[in-house]
Amino acid sequence: MKKYLLLVPLMASSALAFADGSVTLYGQIDNGLQFESGLAKGSLFGAATGNWAPSRFGIKGTEDLGGGTQAIFTLESGFSTLSGALSGNLFDRQATVGLTNPVWGTFKVGRMGEYEIQQDSFDLDPQLMQEYSIVTLVRGRNWSLASNGFEYTSPKWGGLTLKGQYDLTNSTTWNSGNPGSGPGQLGGAQGRSDGIEITYETGPMELMAIYDEIRDSNGEFDNVYVNSRSLMAGMNYSVGPVKVYVGYQHLAAPQASNQGYFGSDTPTALPGGVTLPTALDHEWLGALWQATTAASFTAAVYHANANNGNGNATLFTLGGTYALSKRTFLYSEVGAVRNSSTSNVGLGDGYTDPYGANVNDDPASGASNFRTNPNYGGTQTGVFAGIVTQF
Template sequence: MKKSLLALTTISAFSGLAHAQSSVTLYGIVDDGFNWTSNAGGTHLYNVSSGVIQASRWGLRGGEDLGGGLKAVFVLENGFDLNSGSLGQKNRGSSQGLEFGRQAYVGLSSKFGTVTLGRQYDSVVDYVGQFEAGDQWGGYIAAHPGDLDNINNAYRVNNALKYASANYSGFTFGGVYSLGGIAGDYSRNQLWSVGAGYSNGPVMLAAAYLNARNPNVGFFADNGASTAATASTNFISSPVYSGYASAHTYQVIAAGGAYTFGRATVGATYSNTQFLNLGDTATSGPNPKAYTGNATFNNAEINFKYQLTPALLLGAAFDYTKGSDVTTRTGTSGGAKYYQGALGVDYFLSKRTDLYAIAVYQKASGTDSTGATAVAAINNLTPSTTDRQSTVRIGIRHKF
């Protein structure tokens, strides 16, 4: 009797495992095209580049039904350069790329939400990013100058614990916490963010908050290698805010929304980005201009898209960025202003393949974070040597 009961229990256990539902999906995007830039470091530039409207990538997404409404989930997502075959998401200041630099996480999902661990996106990206033109039809060149508020996802979060709620009648919320990993100082290099969104018919709204300690080494370095970033190096490339590498804290408050009527959608974003407690050269970064206090940027974008036909999308956007004055040991340094306009056309040959064109123009004025006369610096391009810069992109994208 005891042997029979043991056998029945064993068979039942294996039977439950055999009936567990699991799946793995391979997906990706390949994006390539031609570019013209009016002034890249002082010269006209004609080149071919990969991943502008969307970064080229491939990934594996999977899950397993564990029963009782519980499910195991994972994502491994690699970014790459289509023209050279090299890995994307390179460590700042290094030629080394990350194998799964876009996302890499595992976790559990239930009717109460999803908890995941790994390299992930912060709440500003998750909730507000969808309202920016760059995340829709404009690509990274239409992002805010230097992607200073990270709405376009220039930087990702390592060592992150993340919660995303279920959808409650259109309302969602979530948060991220990243451990700094510094022995004896739990707050050093740590990051946390929270966000919420609401969608009901033609109306969509969202807001989010991001706070990163020692951001130059803990966030902007984007370091996925075994060698830790150090405060002696500036890991920020954009002159829009590279002078603020010594900030002890980086903070973003962002909000966005959109309203759809017929074939048209009007959207907007606002962000307040602050580099707090400048001058932390011991644990954050260099401070050649001897800044103290805080530096603040206010950014506002309005965008419009129109589905002219089921296959043809038109887009337009205007973005304004204003930087504050910054205190130095001898006085103050005036802030910069950036005006940016973008136009886009996207024609879908099929559900998976489209041809697109994007044009972006930017004008700068004032004094930038480096203490020099501000130059135009379209996101992820070599900055201009003047206060103006234009770029045009013609590309093809295929999703699988």
């Protein structure tokens, strides 16, 4: 009897703590159809999920600690609406806890996941990081993940906000061995990552600059598309119902080599004279037009050029959304990527379009799935449409 009586004050304490805070369940579901041509094995038509934004659900909460300070937490999971399967571990997208105060800012620790600092770059993207967007020509580099980290975001000082993120390796070797992995072609363990972001908002204009680093399991920058240094800067500017976007990104991976990636200095997967790129420049220009309270349209052009003979690619996009309510909307986007003779960037997301030849060029070592990058100098086109509801 005594042990049950002990539960009474514990339950009362829990209820009191809950009364001083809140817990919210949130999420969104994205499902649609997609058609793409110019793939290694022809064309693809099928169901698609997450083309506007990944389907996810989460729990977030706050507790008032007094003096304007709150304890905060977020647990977030991604999933596929096609199969119902989780996108990774249960709370792979985010698992953080921290403190926030309007005077000194916000501090978080834990699994940053899909909220690695580079992903704030959607503020610079006319397509808001849809499937065909700021991530396409860099093969998913801007969708990087982060584990074992901590993050600080300052309050807004006259329009200026600073943000920093540092992700520990949890390894006995400095820079190496983070068990989290990004969406890129190499996968596997990830080393230390870190970044800093500066944002300035004034009137109709927002300026942003982000610098981040992601290392491989040996602590090196060995692939511009996965483990590299990134410097990005850009702005958006609103003129009535139109918002104009412009941006630039430079990626650097000085330790990249054919031997390290392909296991050979002269891989058959590459055109003659081409070696793994150690630098890439990426720029874009676009606009969003809020035509009515319900309908908006987007258009953008992205261009990327990689060194060491890897050529360039250009992506053209058109998109639109139509709001059915405050929480539900329809969306669609058309994209076309054109490659120079030694480039083979596709419309994929970094998970399915590895660097190098596809199965048409190199059956022995090329990708074996249906959705792959095009032949060198090839073109891919795609269109998708779907519906999103948020809760």
